[in-house]
Amino acid sequence: MSRYANDRSAIAALVRPTEVHRDIYIDEEVFQLEMKHLFANSWVFVGHDSQTPSKGDYFTTEIGTQPVIMVRHTDDQIYVLHNRCPHKGTKIAIDRAGNTGKFFRCPYHAWSFKTDGCLLAIPLRKGYKDTGLEESESVKGMASVGAVKNYRGFVFARLAPEGVSFEDFFGDSLSSIDNMVDRSPVGRLEVAGPPLRYMHRCNWKMLVENQTDTCHPMVAHESSAGTAIKLWEEMDKPEGTKKPMAMEVIAPFMSSYEFFENMGIRTWPNGHGHTGVHHSIHSDYSAVPGYFEQMVEAYGEEKARAILGENRHNTVYFPNIMIKGPIQQLRLFQPISANKTLVESYIYRLVGAPDMLLQRTAMYNRLINAPTSMVGHDDLEMYERAQEGLHSDGLEWVNVQRLYQPGEDFEVEAIENGTTERQMRNQFDAWAKYMTMTMQEAGQ
Amino acid sequence: MSAPSRDDLIDFIYNEARMLDDSRFDEWLDLWTPDGLYWMPLEYNQQDENLVTSLLHEDFFMMKLRVERFKGERTFSQKPKTRCHHVIQRPFVDKMDADAGEFVTHTAFHYVETRLDDQTLLAANARHDLVLVDGRLKIKRKRVDLLNSDAAFGNIQMFL
Numbered sequence: 149m150s151r152y153a154n155d156r157s158a159i160a161a162l163v164r165p166t167e168v169h170r171d172i173y174i175d176e177e178v179f180q181l182e183m184k185h186l187f188a189n190s191w192v193f194v195g196h197d198s199q200t201p202s203k204g205d206y207f208t209t210e211i212g213t214q215p216v217i218m219v220r221h222t223d224d225q226i227y228v229l230h231n232r233c234p235h236k237g238t239k240i241a242i243d244r245a246g247n248t249g250k251f252f253r254c255p256y257h258a259w260s261f262k263t264d265g266c267l268l269a270i271p272l273r274k275g276y277k278d279t280g281l282e283e284s285e286s287v288k289g290m291a292s293v294g295a296v297k298n299y300r301g302f303v304f305a306r307l308a309p310e311g312v313s314f315e316d317f318f319g320d321s322l323s324s325i326d327n328m329v330d331r332s333p334v335g336r337l338e339v340a341g342p343p344l345r346y347m348h349r350c351n352w353k354m355l356v357e358n359q360t361d362t363c364h365p366m367v368a369h370e371s372s373a374g375t376a377i378k379l380w381e382e383m384d385k386p387e388g389t390k391k392p393m394a395m396e397v398i399a400p401f402m403s404s405y406e407f408f409e410n411m412g413i414r415t416w417p418n419g420h421g422h423t424g425v426h427h428s429i430h431s432d433y434s435a436v437p438g439y440f441e442q443m444v445e446a447y448g449e450e451k452a453r454a455i456l457g458e459n460r461h462n463t464v465y466f467p468n469i470m471i472k473g474p475i476q477q478l479r480l481f482q483p484i485s486a487n488k489t490l491v492e493s494y495i496y497r498l499v500g501a502p503d504m505l506l507q508r509t510a511m512y513n514r515l516i517n518a519p520t521s522m523v524g525h526d527d528l529e530m531y532e533r534a535q536e537g538l539h540s541d542g543l544e545w546v547n548v549q550r551l552y553q554p555g556e557d558f559e560v561e562a563i564e565n566g567t568t569e570r571q572m573r574n575q576f577d578a579w580a581k582y583m584t585m586t587m588q589e590a591g592q
Numbered sequence: 593m594s595a596p597s598r599d600d601l602i603d604f605i606y607n608e609a610r611m612l613d614d615s616r617f618d619e620w621l622d623l624w625t626p627d628g629l630y631w632m633p634l635e636y637n638q639q640d641e642n643l644v645t646s647l648l649h650e651d652f653f654m655m656k657l658r659v660e661r662f663k664g665e666r667t668f669s670q671k672p673k674t675r676c677h678h679v680i681q682r683p684f685v686d687k688m689d690a691d692a693g694e695f696v697t698h699t700a701f702h703y704v705e706t707r708l709d710d711q712t713l714l715a716a717n718a719r720h721d722l723v724l725v726d727g728r729l730k731i732k733r734k735r736v737d738l739l740n741s742d743a744a745f746g747n748i749q750m751f752l
Contacts, residue, residue: 341644342635345744371667375660379653394654490744495645506643513645519745520632520647522661528747529669 152177156587163580165556165573166549170538172579173351173546179486181583186467187212188294188307189582190418191317193469193480194218194228196496197301198338199245204263207245211305212483216293217241218303221263222250228293228305229265233257234286244342252290265290300329301337302478308586312418320561321420324463328473330455332498333446337476340506343492346519350531352468352483353575355491358527359462359470359479360423360571362408363550365401368530372522373401393434397512400429401523411461411566417559419466419578421571425563428461430474436504446500464571466578475509479517487535493517548572595690596729602683604729605699605720609678612751617659620751621652625723625730628652632736632752647741647748658751669749676750677704683720693724703752715739716752 152158152175159181162169171178192211195218199207206219208231215231217240231239233254240252240261251268253260260268267289270276281287293305297314302325304314329337348355358364365373376398380391391399412425424430443452460473468481476498482490495509516523538546551568558577564570596604611620631641632648641649650658661667680701687696699718704711721733736752 341640342742344634344645344647345742347744347746349746368668371661371664371669372657374666375664376657379657379660383653392651392653394651493645497643503643510643510645511649514634514647514649518645518647520748522658525669525747525749 150177151175152181154588155590156584157589159583159587160580163576164545165554166552167545167547168576170544170546172576173353173535174486174538176486179351179483181587182483183212183214185584185586186579186582187214187483189311189585190467190578191297191304191306191312191314192467193465193478194296194303194305196337196339196478196494197226197298197303198496200226202247204247204249205245206241206248206263208241208243210482211293211307214307215239216305217252217290219248219252219263223264226296226298226303227264228296228303229290230293232290233259234267234289234291235259235270240290261289265292300325300335317418318420318465319416319418321416321418321422321463321465324422324460324465324471324473327455327458327460328471328476328496330447331443331473331476331501333442333500335446336499337496338499340495340497340510343480343494344513344518346491346493346517346524346528348489348491348528348531349487350489350528350535351486352481352489353579354531354534355479355481355489356464356466356468356470356575357548357572358531359464360413360421361569362411362413362423362567363405364530365408366403366405368526369401369523372526373398377402390434393508393511394515396433397508397515398523400432403429405567408566412563413566413568413571414561414563415558415571415574416561417578418581419558419575420464421574422460422463423566423571424459424461425566428459428474430461430472431459433474433508436502436508439502439505442501464575466575467582472512475512476505477509477513477517491517548576594727596695596724598685598688600729601685601688601695601697601722604722605683605697605718606680608731609680609701613675613677615662615673615675617662617751621656621659623729623731624652624655625725625732626652628655628731629733630655630736630751631734632738632741634741636737636741638741647738648736655751669747672707674705674707674749676706678702678752679704686719695722695729696720697722701752705748705750707747707749710746712746712748714748714752718752 162172195207200220206217217229217231219227221227238256251260258271293307294309295306297304413423414425415421462470464470470479476496478494480492495513497506548569558574630650634646683697683699686698697720703714716738719735722729723732
């Protein structure tokens, strides 16, 4: 029985000002509609252009659940193509990355395509003579996604051919990407190794919401961060021993409610937002020798201080990534089904900056976001319990009410108390907007 | 122990696995040198320890933190507890330098972790760098390479 397909009102009714219906998390039909509408209408992160540095380099991934290939064409531009042979549907590439030379060749019947997707050749082409092949879908080659934008190395795509522009979709939220890239003295990032890949048996939105949930760290992570602090205090060590890097990374998770309240949350239109407006858990890392001098050399002292003075914690780019500017990390929440999400956590090198920064970033990634990470175990336990608990018929709604103000307008940028759930409400406002913009009313 | 025999080295590896399977973690910590390092790479044949992410790259403090966390009252991912099981092949002794007090073993093993209704099976190789400290063998370094280190995993909560 279809409850939601082609029923714009039914979808819109799942989001109320202070609560959302559980079907948003657990219903497979809603999930399929997210893939068809939300992930087609919004700008979704694909990859970083340093993953395909040379012509012919490609990288395979998914936009929502759509398999795509990101490839660098002979014109040095990044193209994003549907990973499907237009002949029989065979995936053109299945390895995570590689170099295909000047063209893709389907391994099934050797149809070949330029790296911008155009059909190059079909073996024994005379067999299609007078069959009307030139009128077919197949002759167009590998289909491109609707639109592609490479923003300072970060490649985003919109599946739908028509829709909101990249600039209108992200607006001022791009300042977080800018800050992350500006932290390189030469203004460039490079991907550093493969991502951590962590499978979660929960809905993708739980992960996105958690990025700006500042009332869970001191509770859910007491087991890891709290124990770390206790162990460090009890340890027999000489007076003035410097905190190890791991402690600097993990201890701030136990910061007080007051700390998180004062840290602030900013929301932007279209579901984007970030924690850490005034300070964050990344504020008090030790200085890395030589780095500030490099930044002053590159930007001048005033601008260098402004760049490094930003300590944005988590910036959510709706729908499904989060970046940490101060440590050059990006997490991709890849939806697989209503109750399954693959989390890929990437790190980037600040080109021209000391290696010690990348070392801290790599450490952060494995301490917090690995399938072997204690902090990761703390979080996943909560998501999976929630995914199961939502099947209870005792209640059908999930609460997102903290510091709600009647008449909230998400079309306006706002800065609020750091423990507000406004950013979650902002995401759901955008969710309803991008879900329903291409939907019909029931019966039409 | 003056100079360990091959059997001493092999027994050491088997005993370590049994300690982990029996959840005797404090005893297990006692097998390590204070500067011990436990490394589980993310990439197949990974060479770089610091500038590429690993699954684990932890010093003694972090290992001890994991052990203390297992015992915590509010460690919800360990309520109920995870259990683990190692099936190890007879270790190869790759280096036996009694004069320097340095020994290296290579051990292929299968590892099972279970909690509630889930069970995960992993295949891996372990390299142990062992040293003699006050006549006792200690682990200075342990490298665990998962056969599918680049795959997407759910939780891996215990020590391999």
